[in-house]
Amino acid sequence: xxxxxxSGWLLAxxxxxxxxxxxxxxxxxxxxxxxxxxxxxxxxxALDKGDCETAINGFEDVFNDDPDDVKVRVNLAAAYLCQxxxxxxGLLEVAADFATTNGAVDESNIFQNITAQVSxxxxxxxxxxxxxxxxxxxxxxxANQGTTWPCSSATDADGAVWVYNNxxxxxxxxxxxxxxxxxxxxxxxxxxxxxxxxxxxxxxxCTITASDARAIGNALLASQDAITASLGxxxxxxxxxxxxxxxxxxxNDGQISDQEMVDYLGTQGIMGxxxxxxxxxxxxxxx
Numbered sequence: 001x002x003x004x005x006x007s008g009w010l011l012a013x014x015x016x017x018x019x020x021x022x023x024x025x026x027x028x029x030x031x032x033x034x035x036x037x038x039x040x041x042x043x044x045x046a047l048d049k050g051d052c053e054t055a056i057n058g059f060e061d062v063f064n065d066d067p068d069d070v071k072v073r074v075n076l077a078a079a080y081l082c083q084x085x086x087x088x089x090g091l092l093e094v095a096a097d098f099a100t101t102n103g104a105v106d107e108s109n110i111f112q113n114i115t116a117q118v119s120x121x122x123x124x125x126x127x128x129x130x131x132x133x134x135x136x137x138x139x140x141x142x143a144n145q146g147t148t149w150p151c152s153s154a155t156d157a158d159g160a161v162w163v164y165n166n167x168x169x170x171x172x173x174x175x176x177x178x179x180x181x182x183x184x185x186x187x188x189x190x191x192x193x194x195x196x197x198x199x200x201x202x203x204x205x206c207t208i209t210a211s212d213a214r215a216i217g218n219a220l221l222a223s224q225d226a227i228t229a230s231l232g233x234x235x236x237x238x239x240x241x242x243x244x245x246x247x248x249x250x251x252n253d254g255q256i257s258d259q260e261m262v263d264y265l266g267t268q269g270i271m272g273x274x275x276x277x278x279x280x281x282x283x284x285x286x287x
Contacts, residue, residue: 036062044075052082063138071169071183075154077135077173083123084131086180090117095236098243112268114179116195118187125188132181139164139174140226150215152222171226172235178210178223179241188272197271200286206271209283210258213265217256220245262286 020245059076061197066072081088094113105113122128127186129149140163140243141195142153154162164170189212190197227238248256249266256264259277262284268275 003132018240024056027257036066042077047075048084050082052168053252055079056083058103070170072171073138073164074173077138077177079207080131080135080138081177081180084128084135084180085119085122086182086184087117087119088176091176091179091240092237097177097242098240100107104279107247110240110272112195114191114240114244115183115186115270118183118192122184122187128184128188132184136174136178136181139170152218161222161229163226163229166229171229172238175226175241176186176237177224178219178226180276182219182223184211185216185219186222186265186270187264190265192270195268195270200271203286206286207283208265208271208286209281210277211282213258213261213284216265217248217258217261221254221256222246252282258284 005222010236013149025168037071039058043055043062045052046052046058056076056079057122059072059079062069063072063076080086091114094110094117097103097113098110127191129151130139133149140161141172161174163174173213186192190196190199197206197230227241245256247267248260250260262275263273265287266275275284275286277284
């Protein structure tokens with residue numbers, strides 16, 4: 001059975017980044033400022049304002065007291081994505097446009113548009129990688145999973161992505177976290193702005209290592225797998241993820257090789273499409 005997750009649902013229930021109104025009125029009816037609900041409201045208010053660190057601290061406080069609460073895990077993961085420097089509302093807008101007939105976003109430019117949602121204030125790679133890995137561990141990891149990038153989602157004995165408590169919302173959010181991992185890897189490796197590599201826009205040669213290209217492809221596949229693990233949750237976002245993976249995986253073998261990923265980035269206009277591979281340096285140069 002498929003359950004349709006809409007962009008509106010995601011904004012309302014997970015990434016409430018559009019503002020909550022008057023802060024004093026919001027807390028006026030809460031008798032105990034130290035209650036779980038009050039702490040959640042305070043953390044969500046910080047997330048609404050883009051105060052990522054305060055949001056993380058607030059959600060972590062609740063999580064430490066109640067680590068089994070899936071909603072707390074989901075919201076803490078949202079705060080980690082905020083700290084990583086990615087605009088989830090921007091992703092939702094791209095996905096909604098992709099779902100629209102004759103929209104500006106289609107298979108030829110969808111990944112470029114998603115990559116454009118990376119903040120110009122993206123933190124250094126140590127920070128964003130740590131935040132992405134923490135989010136993955138919350139939603140699909142276990143106590144023994146490391147948080148050193150590249151941090152692949154935990155899998156079961158059959159290789160399927162494991163989702164915390166088999167929860168639909170956790171799986172759906174994990175898919176977004178893996179997508180963000182792929183996009184931030186592109187942004188970090190190629191210094192993208194508005195979805196275009198700085199080297200490509202300036203007419204220079206772009207380089208990307210084979211390991212980075214593989215990391216991007218693996219994160220995209222993990223994003224798609226998280227949806228599958230969530231009992232077929234469906235939404236505009238998952239349609240967008242499927243749209244990316246189906247085109248990037250040119251030989252339809254369920255894998256995205258480094259060569260396929262580099263070719264895909266070229267067709268998306270993120271960097272040059274004429275590439276050569278240096279086997280000694282293990283990197284691609286594209287013009």
